[in-house]
Amino acid sequence: MSSQRRVAQLSTPLFAVGGAIAVAATIITLAGLDAGAALRAAVDGAFGDSFAVLSATLKRMTPLLMLGIAVAVAFRAGVLNIGAEGQFLAGATAATAVALRLPGRFGPLVFLAALAAGAIAGAGWAAIAAWLRRRYLVTEVVSTLLLNFVALNLVGFLIRGPLQEPTGAYPQSSTIPDVGKLPLLFAEHRLHLGFLIALATALGTWWVLKFTAAGFRLRATGASPDAARSAGQIPVERVQAMALVASGAIAGLAGASELTGVTHALYEGISPGYGYTAIGVALLGGLHPGGIVIAAIFFGALGAGADAMQREAAVPAEFASVVAAIVILCVLAVPGLMARFTSGGRAGSAT
Amino acid sequence: MTALADTLELQNISKRYGSTVALAGASLIARPGALHVLLGENGAGKTTLLRVASGLTTADAGSIIHRGHAVRWQTRAAALNAGISIVQQHFSLVPAMTVAENVALADRGMLARFSMASAAAHVRHLCAEVGLDLDPGATVGTLSVSAQQRVEIVKTIAHGAPVLILDEPTAVLSPSEAESLFEWLRGFAAMGHTVIAITHRIREAMRFADSITVLRGGKTVFASDGPFTDDRPLLEAILGESRGLDDRMVEVPSTPGSGSGRDIDGVAVSLAGVSVTDGNGVPRLRDVNCSIRAGAIVGVAGVEGAGQRELLRVIAGRLVPTAGSVVHDRQAGFVPEDRQREAVIPEFSLTENFALRGSGARRGLIRWSVIASETKAAMQRADVRAASAESAAQTLSGGNQQRFVFARETVGAPRVIVAENPTRGLDVRAAAEMVRRLRDARDAGAAIVVYSSDVHELVALADRALVCFGGAVREVAVSAEAIGSALVGAS
Numbered sequence: 001m002s003s004q005r006r007v008a009q010l011s012t013p014l015f016a017v018g019g020a021i022a023v024a025a026t027i028i029t030l031a032g033l034d035a036g037a038a039l040r041a042a043v044d045g046a047f048g049d050s051f052a053v054l055s056a057t058l059k060r061m062t063p064l065l066m067l068g069i070a071v072a073v074a075f076r077a078g079v080l081n082i083g084a085e086g087q088f089l090a091g092a093t094a095a096t097a098v099a100l101r102l103p104g105r106f107g108p109l110v111f112l113a114a115l116a117a118g119a120i121a122g123a124g125w126a127a128i129a130a131w132l133r134r135r136y137l138v139t140e141v142v143s144t145l146l147l148n149f150v151a152l153n154l155v156g157f158l159i160r161g162p163l164q165e166p167t168g169a170y171p172q173s174s175t176i177p178d179v180g181k182l183p184l185l186f187a188e189h190r191l192h193l194g195f196l197i198a199l200a201t202a203l204g205t206w207w208v209l210k211f212t213a214a215g216f217r218l219r220a221t222g223a224s225p226d227a228a229r230s231a232g233q234i235p236v237e238r239v240q241a242m243a244l245v246a247s248g249a250i251a252g253l254a255g256a257s258e259l260t261g262v263t264h265a266l267y268e269g270i271s272p273g274y275g276y277t278a279i280g281v282a283l284l285g286g287l288h289p290g291g292i293v294i295a296a297i298f299f300g301a302l303g304a305g306a307d308a309m310q311r312e313a314a315v316p317a318e319f320a321s322v323v324a325a326i327v328i329l330c331v332l333a334v335p336g337l338m339a340r341f342t343s344g345g346r347a348g349s350a351t
Numbered sequence: 352m353t354a355l356a357d358t359l360e361l362q363n364i365s366k367r368y369g370s371t372v373a374l375a376g377a378s379l380i381a382r383p384g385a386l387h388v389l390l391g392e393n394g395a396g397k398t399t400l401l402r403v404a405s406g407l408t409t410a411d412a413g414s415i416i417h418r419g420h421a422v423r424w425q426t427r428a429a430a431l432n433a434g435i436s437i438v439q440q441h442f443s444l445v446p447a448m449t450v451a452e453n454v455a456l457a458d459r460g461m462l463a464r465f466s467m468a469s470a471a472a473h474v475r476h477l478c479a480e481v482g483l484d485l486d487p488g489a490t491v492g493t494l495s496v497s498a499q500q501r502v503e504i505v506k507t508i509a510h511g512a513p514v515l516i517l518d519e520p521t522a523v524l525s526p527s528e529a530e531s532l533f534e535w536l537r538g539f540a541a542m543g544h545t546v547i548a549i550t551h552r553i554r555e556a557m558r559f560a561d562s563i564t565v566l567r568g569g570k571t572v573f574a575s576d577g578p579f580t581d582d583r584p585l586l587e588a589i590l591g592e593s594r595g596l597d598d599r600m601v602e603v604p605s606t607p608g609s610g611s612g613r614d615i616d617g618v619a620v621s622l623a624g625v626s627v628t629d630g631n632g633v634p635r636l637r638d639v640n641c642s643i644r645a646g647a648i649v650g651v652a653g654v655e656g657a658g659q660r661e662l663l664r665v666i667a668g669r670l671v672p673t674a675g676s677v678v679h680d681r682q683a684g685f686v687p688e689d690r691q692r693e694a695v696i697p698e699f700s701l702t703e704n705f706a707l708r709g710s711g712a713r714r715g716l717i718r719w720s721v722i723a724s725e726t727k728a729a730m731q732r733a734d735v736r737a738a739s740a741e742s743a744a745q746t747l748s749g750g751n752q753q754r755f756v757f758a759r760e761t762v763g764a765p766r767v768i769v770a771e772n773p774t775r776g777l778d779v780r781a782a783a784e785m786v787r788r789l790r791d792a793r794d795a796g797a798a799i800v801v802y803s804s805d806v807h808e809l810v811a812l813a814d815r816a817l818v819c820f821g822g823a824v825r826e827v828a829v830s831a832e833a834i835g836s837a838l839v840g841a842s
Binding site: 213233 | 668669687692693694695696697698699703704706707708709710711712713714715716717719756
C-alpha cells in the first residue's frame with residue numbers, strides 16, 4: 001500500500017515532464033519549426049558540456065532550489081506563501097545595502113553579513129503577511145501575492161533614489177565591491193558559493209522536518225490542523241506564522257545569494273519570476289527537499305535549454321515556459337485524477 | 352384534491368451504511384396541513400429517514416408513496432420536482448452575499464437573468480406570504496443564527512414545494528427561538544403544506560406537533576396524532592421500555608462502589624463560571640460550575656449542540672473558555688469522537704501519530720527509535736493490529752484506530768481521561784473491551800469523563816451523570832429516566 005503510493009508519487013512527476021515535453025514538441029512542429037533540432041539544442045545547452053552544466057543549469061538552479069525549499073516550508077505547514085518573489089526581492093535589496101555600505105576591510109564578513117541581512121529582510125517581509133493573517137485574518141494567498149508588487153515597486157523606488165548608482169543615469173545600484181561577492185566554486189565557471197548554500201538549505205530543511213520537534217509540529221499542522229490542535233495540543237496559528245516567517249527567511253537568503261553571487265547589482269529585473277517558478281519547483285518536487293533538488297535541476301535545465309534553443313534552433317524561449325506550465329498543471333491534476341479512479345464515491349454518514 | 356391523495360408515506364424503509372444499520376423498517380405518514388415531528392435518540396435513524404424522503408440518499412428496501420403513487424427518486428432534484436424540499440442541519444449560505452442574493456442563488460435556472468430589485472421583491476413577497484421576518488438587503492454574515500435559518504427556509508420554500516422537511520432545525524436555537532420557529536412551522540402547515548421536522552425538544556414537540564413519530568434503533572416505535580398531554584409514553588418510546596432500563600441498571604450495582612471505595616481525595620478537574628462562545632458569537636456553555644474527582648466515571652449526556660462538545664474540550668484542556676476559570680491536568684488524555692479528523696493524521700505512520708501526543712510542548716530533537724519502541728509497546732498492550740508501527744494510520748480498521756488512540760492517550764497514566772462516544776463504530780466485543788479499559792483506568796485512580804449519545808451506555812458506565820441542555824450543565828441521578836428527561840429540558 002505504502003510502496004504503491006510511493007511509486008505513484010514518483011511516477012507522477014515523470015509522466016508530467018514527459019507529457020509536457022511531448023506537447024511542447026507537438027506545438028513546435030505545428031508552428032513549422034524543427035522540434036528535433038530544438039530538443040537537441042535544449043539538451044546540449046543544459047547538459048552538453050561542463051560550461052552548460054556549471055555556468056548555466058546549476059547556476060540557474062541555485063535560486064530556484066532555495067525558493068522551492070522556501071515555498072515548501074510554508075506549504076508543508078498549510079500556509080500558501082505565494083510571496084517568495086517579494087521576499088526574494090527584499091533579501092536582494094537588503095544584501096545590496098549591506099554590501100555597499102560595509103567597509104572593505106571586513107573581508108569575507110561582508111558577503112556573510114549581506115546574506116544574513118537578506119534572510120532577515122525576507123523574514124521581515126513575510127512577517128507582514130503573518131501578522132496580517134493573525135491579527136486581521138487576511139488570507140496569506142492574497143497578502144503575500146500583493147506584497148510582491150509592493151516589493152517590486154519598492155526596489156524601483158530605491159534604485160532611482162537612495163540606492164541608485166552615483167552617476168544617476170541608470171535605474172540600478174552600483175556594483176557591489178569584490179569583498180561582497182560570493183566566491184566562485186570554479187575559476188572559469190559562474191557557479192558560486194550560493195549553490196552549496198542552497199544544497200545545505202535543502203539538507204537542513206529535510207533534517208529539521210524529520211528530526212526536530214518544531215519540524216514535526218510544522219508537518220502535523222499542515223497535514224491536519226484539527227488533529228494537531230486537538231491530539232497534539234499544538235498552537236497551530238503560531239506554528240503557521242513561524243513557518244511563513246522561516247519561508248520568507250529562506251526566500252530572502254535566495255535573493256541575497258543571487259545578488260552577491262550573480263548580478264552583483266540591484267535592478268528591477270533581477271528576478272525573472274523565480275518566486276513564481278519556485279511554486280512549480282516545490283510542487284513538482286512533492287514538497288519534499290530531496291524531490292525539490294531534482295525538480296530545481298529540471299527547471300534550471302529548462303531555463304538553460306530554452307536559451308540554447310533560441311540561440312541554436314531559433315525556437316522562441318517561450319516554449320520552455322509552455323513546458324514549465326504544462327508540467328505544473330499535470331503535477332496538480334494527476335493526483336486528483338488518480339484519487340478519482342482508485343477510490344469510488346464515499347457513502348454518507350448515518351444518523 | 353383529497354387529503355389522502357396528497358399524503359407522503361414512507362413504508363418499511365431500510366438502509367445500511369457498510370455494516371451499520373441506520374434504518375430497519377421505519378415508517379412515517381405525513382399529510383398536508385399538519386406539522387409532523389420526528390423524535391428519537393441520536394443514531395435512531397431520523398436523519399437517514401428524511402434523507403431518503405428528500406432524495407439525498409436512496410433506501411435499500413421499502414417504498415415511498417407520494418400522492419398515491421409509488422415513487423423512487425435518486426436525487427434531491429428529483430424529489431424537489433415532485434414537491435419535496437429539505438432544510439438541512441448545516442446551512443449552505445454565502446455569508447458575504449445578501450439575503451436576496453442567497454435566495455436567488457438557490458434558483459435552479461443558472462442562465463436566468465438576475466436583477467437585484469426583482470430578487471429583493473421576490474424575497475419580500477415570499478416572506479410576507481408565509482409570515483417570516485427578513486430584510487432582503489441584509490448581508491447574511493451579519494445575521495443571527497436564527498435569522499440565517501430563516502434565510503435557509505425561505506431559500507427552500509422559494510421552490511414552491513408543498514412538502515417541507517427540516518432536519519433538527521432547533522439544534523442551533525435558544526429555547527425561545529425554538530418556540531417561535533415551531534409556532535411558525537405550525538402556521539405554515541396550516542396553510543396546507545406538509546411539514547416534517549426532527550427535534551430533540553420533547554416539550555415543544557408536544558405543544559406544537561399535530562402528530563409525533565418516534566424512531567428507535569431504525570424502527571418506528573410510536574406514531575400518534577395529538578394532542579399530547581403526557582410525556583411518559585414518548586420518553587418510553589424514545590429510550591426503550593422502562594422495564595428494560597431497570598434490568599440494565601441492576602447489571603452494574605457494584606461499579607459505582609468499586610470506584611468510590613478507592614476514592615482518591617483530590618479534585619482532578621474543576622470548572623468555575625465557565626462560559627464558551629463560539630466563533631459565530633453563539634453561546635455554547637453558560638456559567639458552568641463543576642468539579643470532577645479522581646477515581647470516578649462521570650457520564651455526560653446532551654443532544655447535539657447542547658454544549659457537551661465544548662464541555663468535554665474544556666475539561667480536556669483542548670478549548671480555552673471565553674470566561675471563567677479551569678483547573679485541569681495538562682496531560683489529560685482525550686479520545687474525540689471524530690478520530691480521523693481530531694485524533695489521528697490518517698496519512699502519518701502510527702509512530703508519527705504516537706509522537707503527536709504532547710508534541711505541542713516537545714523541545715529539541717525527536718528520537719524516532721525511542722518513539723517507535725514506545726509505539727510498539729503501546730500497540731501490544733492495547734492489542735492494536737497493524738502491519739507495523741510504520742503503517743499509515745489510515746490503513747487500520749476503525750476499531751484498531753480507536754484502540755490505538757486510547758492506548759496513546761492513556762500513556763503515562765494521566766489523571767484525567769476524556770472520551771467522546773468512545774464505542775461509536777465499534778462492534779459489540781470491541782465496545783465491551785473499551786468499556787472495560789475505561790473502568791480499569793478509573794480503578795487505577797483516573798478521573799474519567801465520558802460522553803455517550805446512548806443513554807443506556809451512560810447509565811451502565813457512569814458513577815455520576817451530567818446533562819447539558821442549552822449550554823447549561825446539570826447533575827442528575829444516574830438513571831435513564833432522569834437523564835432522558837434532562838436531555839430534553841424537562842425538570
